[in-house]
Amino acid sequence: MLQPMASGVCSTMAQALGEDLVQPGELQDDSSSLGSDSELSGPGPYRQADRYGFIGGSSAEPGPGHPPADLIRQREMKWVEMTSHWEKTMSRRYKKVKMQCRKGIPSALRARCWPLLCGAHVCQQNSRDTYQELAEAPGDPQWMETIGRDLHRQFPLHEMFVSPQGHGQQGLLQVLKAYTLYRPEQGYCQAQGPVAAVLLMYLPPEEAFWCLVQICEVYLPGYYGPHMEGVRLDAEVFTALLRRLLPRVHKHLQQVGVGPLLYLPEWFLCLFARSLPFPTVLRVWDAFLSEGVKVLFRVGLTLVRLALGTTEQRLACPGLLETLGALRAIPPTQLQEEVFMPQVHSVALSEQDLQREIKAQLAQLPASASGPPPRPQARLPGAQAIFEAQQLAGTRGATRPEVPRIVVQPPEEPRPPRRKPQTRGKTFHGLLTRSRAPRIESPARSHRGSTSSLDTRF
Numbered sequence: 001m002l003q004p005m006a007s008g009v010c011s012t013m014a015q016a017l018g019e020d021l022v023q024p025g026e027l028q029d030d031s032s033s034l035g036s037d038s039e040l041s042g043p044g045p046y047r048q049a050d051r052y053g054f055i056g057g058s059s060a061e062p063g064p065g066h067p068p069a070d071l072i073r074q075r076e077m078k079w080v081e082m083t084s085h086w087e088k089t090m091s092r093r094y095k096k097v098k099m100q101c102r103k104g105i106p107s108a109l110r111a112r113c114w115p116l117l118c119g120a121h122v123c124q125q126n127s128r129d130t131y132q133e134l135a136e137a138p139g140d141p142q143w144m145e146t147i148g149r150d151l152h153r154q155f156p157l158h159e160m161f162v163s164p165q166g167h168g169q170q171g172l173l174q175v176l177k178a179y180t181l182y183r184p185e186q187g188y189c190q191a192q193g194p195v196a197a198v199l200l201m202y203l204p205p206e207e208a209f210w211c212l213v214q215i216c217e218v219y220l221p222g223y224y225g226p227h228m229e230g231v232r233l234d235a236e237v238f239t240a241l242l243r244r245l246l247p248r249v250h251k252h253l254q255q256v257g258v259g260p261l262l263y264l265p266e267w268f269l270c271l272f273a274r275s276l277p278f279p280t281v282l283r284v285w286d287a288f289l290s291e292g293v294k295v296l297f298r299v300g301l302t303l304v305r306l307a308l309g310t311t312e313q314r315l316a317c318p319g320l321l322e323t324l325g326a327l328r329a330i331p332p333t334q335l336q337e338e339v340f341m342p343q344v345h346s347v348a349l350s351e352q353d354l355q356r357e358i359k360a361q362l363a364q365l366p367a368s369a370s371g372p373p374p375r376p377q378a379r380l381p382g383a384q385a386i387f388e389a390q391q392l393a394g395t396r397g398a399t400r401p402e403v404p405r406i407v408v409q410p411p412e413e414p415r416p417p418r419r420k421p422q423t424r425g426k427t428f429h430g431l432l433t434r435s436r437a438p439r440i441e442s443p444a445r446s447h448r449g450s451t452s453s454l455d456t457r458f
Contacts, residue, residue: 132206
């Protein structure tokens, strides 16, 4: 059952997302998105960046499980064809889009596909000058100071964010500042930094901003506000799913006192950007932007199973600290994209199951809970629902009736009454002959008993 724990959530966030989140000995893999800027200091030689831009990473060359180049080219051609006719593709072939997202969007096309999947391209088209105005406006000094302190913490081992004056950190500052001006009632959440940073690795600042807006307001509403009511609700939902799908693991977590708020917010708020190797992060994002928050629950359940799924693993974690350490120390070989993602997609959790559990937890929500109530109905389950909602909004906007204009026209001049032809006593041939000749005006005669029909006599 949900408890009034907004202050506890905020303190947990400050501890989980602060500088001390990752200790030097906890780095799982050089290709991971984790890192510390202290590793860049000192006289050591400059290390080359890998194919994702991380300095000293081990992903310079594709791994053994990586698809071959020919297969990547085929997938690129499929995505080019689908995105060239996006409305038709989403209307008739969304299942193909979902399956291609599960296989992984080619890196060369993520900049094209991510804004289409989340609907950011429509938001940008409908508000063409909004980001420019927000970027040029002065930010709130309170949020600007907080954002400035967090800039160097976002992927310090990535070549984009190494220099404080580089385009990476400056672009991140502009995107986060723009969001605080766009939604001043929500302000800035520390977990938005890693999300915006990943977007900037593939997108220009304006497109990254609109993708961030869609993630915060459509995919995860109630996550990044001051009360984090969406996170608290999903934490209870995750516990209920653990009880149903992994009952022994759930019992162990209860016995050692590890609640979901001790590990889940770091995963969900940052979209696993600080918890998985970076190639796997990208695959998770591909599926998340396609299928929605259901993917985050599947990833979280998979991580818990990998860390505590066996009896030996649970016996090795007799206390709270050991259990939390196990959740953060899963072997990197088990987190590689080609090994990890098939397990994620095989989790028995459908959208209907998730919605049913959300309704059950909402019914148990105490009336005395502090802060605004969660609004899960504001969350759309993936790219198809977002596309349909934007299509419906566009249709309504296109059929909006125009205000009628009142036009005053001068009155028409009265026309003289039309005279009927005089055909009494005339033959049909003679009438046709006279109709071709020029008309000669003659005084009208009145004939009593005449009819309007032609009187033809032969």
